[in-house]
Amino acid sequence: MALIEELESLGVDTQEALQRFSGNSALYERMVGKFPPAAADLKVLEFFEKGDYETALSNAHTLKGVTGNLSLTPLYNAYTEIVALLRANDPEKAKSILLEIIPVQADIISCIERNK
Amino acid sequence: MEKDRTILIVDDQEINRVILAEGFRDNYNIIEAENGSQAVEVIDSGRKISAVLLDLIMPEMDGISVLRHMNKTGSISRIPVFIVTAATEKDSRELLMTAYDLGAVDVISKPFFMNFLKCRIGNVVELYRHREDLEALVEEKVNRLEIINKSMVEALANIIEFRDCESGEHVKRISGLTKILMTEVTRMYPEYYLSKEEIDKIATASILHDVGKIAIPDNILNKPGRLTKEEFEIMKLHTVKGCEILANIPNLIDEDIYNYSYDICRHHHERWDGRGYPDGIKGDEISIWAQAVAIVDVYDALISPRVYKAAYEHEVAVNMIYNGECGTFNPKVLEAFNNAIGKSEKKSF
Numbered sequence: 001m002a003l004i005e006e007l008e009s010l011g012v013d014t015q016e017a018l019q020r021f022s023g024n025s026a027l028y029e030r031m032v033g034k035f036p037p038a039a040a041d042l043k044v045l046e047f048f049e050k051g052d053y054e055t056a057l058s059n060a061h062t063l064k065g066v067t068g069n070l071s072l073t074p075l076y077n078a079y080t081e082i083v084a085l086l087r088a089n090d091p092e093k094a095k096s097i098l099l100e101i102i103p104v105q106a107d108i109i110s111c112i113e114r115n116k
Numbered sequence: 117m118e119k120d121r122t123i124l125i126v127d128d129q130e131i132n133r134v135i136l137a138e139g140f141r142d143n144y145n146i147i148e149a150e151n152g153s154q155a156v157e158v159i160d161s162g163r164k165i166s167a168v169l170l171d172l173i174m175p176e177m178d179g180i181s182v183l184r185h186m187n188k189t190g191s192i193s194r195i196p197v198f199i200v201t202a203a204t205e206k207d208s209r210e211l212l213m214t215a216y217d218l219g220a221v222d223v224i225s226k227p228f229f230m231n232f233l234k235c236r237i238g239n240v241v242e243l244y245r246h247r248e249d250l251e252a253l254v255e256e257k258v259n260r261l262e263i264i265n266k267s268m269v270e271a272l273a274n275i276i277e278f279r280d281c282e283s284g285e286h287v288k289r290i291s292g293l294t295k296i297l298m299t300e301v302t303r304m305y306p307e308y309y310l311s312k313e314e315i316d317k318i319a320t321a322s323i324l325h326d327v328g329k330i331a332i333p334d335n336i337l338n339k340p341g342r343l344t345k346e347e348f349e350i351m352k353l354h355t356v357k358g359c360e361i362l363a364n365i366p367n368l369i370d371e372d373i374y375n376y377s378y379d380i381c382r383h384h385h386e387r388w389d390g391r392g393y394p395d396g397i398k399g400d401e402i403s404i405w406a407q408a409v410a411i412v413d414v415y416d417a418l419i420s421p422r423v424y425k426a427a428y429e430h431e432v433a434v435n436m437i438y439n440g441e442c443g444t445f446n447p448k449v450l451e452a453f454n455n456a457i458g459k460s461e462k463k464s465f
Binding site: 034058071 | 128129130131132134135138139171173201202203207208226227228229230
């Protein structure tokens with residue numbers, strides 16, 4: 001299965017994303033390919049565990065922007081909520097949402113890696 | 117084709133930069149910066165930037181710091197800055213308000229819709245461009261107006277020269293000498309300080325000092341010999357007549373130049389001791405510019421040939437003025453005159 005179709009089956013709004021990339025699917029695929037290293041780099045869970053909620057917030061905010069622009073919708077919704085909860089001083093709830101979304105994120109990442 | 121508009125995209129995430137760059141590539145040159153410090157370097161380089169798309173949360177230097185920097189350097193008033201952020205009005209009201217307070221023109225939320233984005237940014241870029249064109253146009257018109265102003269003044273002065281047997285170069289020399297003398301007065305005496313712009317206006321205004329001579333009958337104005345007492349009384353009227361002429365054309369010349377001209381016309385024959393005319397005012401009742409024109413007018417008359425006298429040498433003329441043979445002048449202005457004009461070789465001013 002091609003990457004875009006496979007992503008769609010994982011809940012990614014590829015139609016919206018392609019519109020954002022002016023219909024350039026090759027460019028979209030190339031940019032989606034940059035998501036796994038970005039996610040690995042930002043290590044949100046690690047900062048949660050260290051209790052560094054400030055960095056966790058800043059990095060979750062960055063992921064919110066990136067997943068939004070790539071229309072990785074389930075991830076975008078989760079990071080939006082995580083950011084809001086951290087801003088509202090509720091790290092416990094934020095962390096539980098993060099833990100819920102991590103397997104979904106792993107699926108998306110492995111799908112991307114597989115199709116490289 | 118080389119595009120004449122450039123957009124600076126500032127975001128630490130390559131994914132975000134690429135989407136924006138892709139969307140604007142067709143109509144703009146694109147410069148990308150990964151953080152605030154790179155952005156500031158581009159903005160300060162003097163390169164013409166039509167818009168900045170600025171992320172807020174970035175390592176090294178964040179978006180708010182970029183805005184602060186642009187406020188400090190003033191570039192914020194020339195370049196529209198769009199905040200491009202995942203922060204929303206709902207969850208980051210204060211942050212976004214700070215950005216607006218620092219001069220950001222608009223906030224665009226991630227994820228964005230390129231078509232909306234292109235319209236919003238394109239509209240503002242055109243607006244700024246339009247404003248810039250208007251400013252350039254106004255500046256050009258103001259310059260043109262100044263040239264016309266000066267020409268009007270010179271045209272008026274030329275009319276007198278046609279009637280007056282004095283050298284046609286007289287008014288130009290008066291203007292040049294007035295500028296030299298006023299510059300020296302300003303340099304030597306802080307109490308008489310005037311800016312260079314004001315001195316330039318005074319120099320232009322001095323051209324009109326004898327405009328009232330147009331109202332003096334030919335047989336007196338061009339009499340080849342000394343004037344009788346009655347004739348001299350009529351001749352003296354050229355000061356007040358000059359003011360009357362100027363009063364009839366108040367809108368023809370720049371207001372400042374008009375005011376200087378009016379004062380110079382009336383008072384360039386007053387003397388420091390009160391023995392001049394038409395008002396017999398004395399000391400610093402006489403404006404410093406009228407005092408300056410008075411002394412250079414006397415000097416120029418001395419070094420020019422007249423129907424009733426030959427031209428004096430420069431040194432002789434300076435000495436006559438300095439020794440009080442031509443009336444009493446402000447000692448300070450006399451000192452400045454001696455420094456700036458007296459000590460120099462006779463030049464063609």
